[in-house]
Amino acid sequence: MEIMDSNDPANDARAYREQRIAHWDKVAKRDPLGRGRGYHSRLEQVYRHLVAPGQRVLEVGCGRGDLLAAVEPSYGVGVDFSNEMIRVAGQRHPNLHFICADAHELALDATFDVIILSDLLNDLWDVQLVMERLKPMTTPRTRLILNGYSRVWEYPLSAARAMGLATPMLRQNWLTAEDMGNLLQLGGFEPMRGWQEVLLPLRIPLLAGLCNKVLAKLAPFRWLALTNMVVARPIPVPMKTQPSVSVIVAARNESGNIENIFRRLPELGSSTELIFVEGHSKDDTWDEIQRAIARHPERKCKAMRQTGKGKGDAVRMGFAAATGDVLMILDADLTMPPEDLPRFLGALASGQGEFINGVRLIYPMAEEAMRFLNFLGNKFFSLTFTWLLGQPIKDTLCGTKVLWRREYEQIAANRAYFGNFDPFGDFDLLFGAARLNLKIVDLPVRYRQRVYGETNIQRWRHGLLLLKMSAFAALRIKFV
DSSP, X not given: OOOOOTTOHHHHHHHHHHHHHHHHHHHHHHOTTOSOHHHHHHHHHHHHHHSOTTOEEEEXXXXXXXXXXXXXXXXEXXXXXXXXXXXXXXXXXXXXXXXXXXXXXXXOSOOOSEEEEESOGXXXXXXXXXXXXXXXXXXXXXXXXXXXXXXXXXXXXXXXXXXXXXXXXXXXXXXXXXXXXXXXXXXXXXXEEEEEEOSOOXXXXXXXXXXXXXXXXXXXXXXXXXXXXXXXXXXXXXXXXXXXXXXXXXXXSOGGGHHHHHHHXXXXXTOEEEEEEEOSOSSSHHXXXXXXXXXXXXXXXXXXXXXXXXXXXXXXXXXXXXXXXXXXXXOTTOSSOGGXXXXXXXXXXXXXXSEEEEEOSSSOOOTTSSOHHHHHHHHHHHHHHHHHHSSOOSOSOOSOEEEEHHHHXXXXXXXXXXXXXXXXXXHHHHHHHHHTTOOEEEEEOOOOOOOSSOOOOOHHHHHHHHHHHXXXXXXXXXXX
């Protein structure tokens, strides 16, 4: 029975901590392998999907260290206030580092790419204080990933523990997803996305996979899931210095637009690099690029001829040659005004987002800027990808996308996870950004009518390809 002096908060907190240390020490001794293996096995799958191998990872409330080991960190640190748990963890995973410490008093002289709090918030005395303690161990690109028991499972879990089917627990903080988000904000973190996991916490072949990988992602089943997941990042601080910028223009049959690109593109950041990738044009686009470069010696320019096919291949070629801190894509048809690019840079440099996605479907368009069936297709795929990626994506095929070069390099390094069958390049970037848990922000633009040439989009063939890509993304991102 827990006894607290309600007139002395420090005594209350100390008694709470001591009781829990004693409890988890007993659990570690009596149940060294842990119960609830089905539940924890599924959590390991989820975290392996969220955390790429080879990162610096801190897990607070690490228990036996199995989850930390599962994400394969290059440098892994586990913290738990149960000395017995730390002893077991060290024996099970000698390649990782384990520290016996209270999360409320944690102070490590290190920063991490990922910080994990799995089933810890339910057991803390002061959640906000722990968040504040973690903040010095983050960088602007750190991701905080946490999960906590859903309140709908309060009584089923109590029954399972009474029957010896789950690890015994003391009195818990039963936090809703909204509670978790609010406490993150108060502690200096911004929740980016949240969802539910683990509908069936038992290891039943086939049925467990169906329930946990598919049904748990669909209404109304997801409302019955055992745990709420949240991905958050440190609340961003605007940059004090201006980054350099590379603008990539994939140009195929766009001879009549090249001079306007030079004339209308504003100077961006500390310096602007303009990179043209010409893609097997039937007109004199390549020659016009050469002439325009000669007419504008004040511009820092590069030009290259595409060896592969498709806009996606051209963009990747341009990105590989870029030297700027920030990478931007500008469509050569100028249907997205280049005068809007400073807004994209501002949204990125201020920290409002880490991947800025142009949106053509909010403001009224110029007449004939987009055919009606194309408009409907874009609406359909925006809803599909919002659901798939867990972040609002109102326009998947707007050509203007802006991100940091360091983030693009990580996307490129992990490209094999999704494959290389995207001729547009948009989905390669969107999927990769979601995989890295980047903050995706939609930025509305006014879409203009093309004044030269014709669109390279083929409605039916490319529409079928988009459906195929949506199904593929569902298997790689949603139902994992």
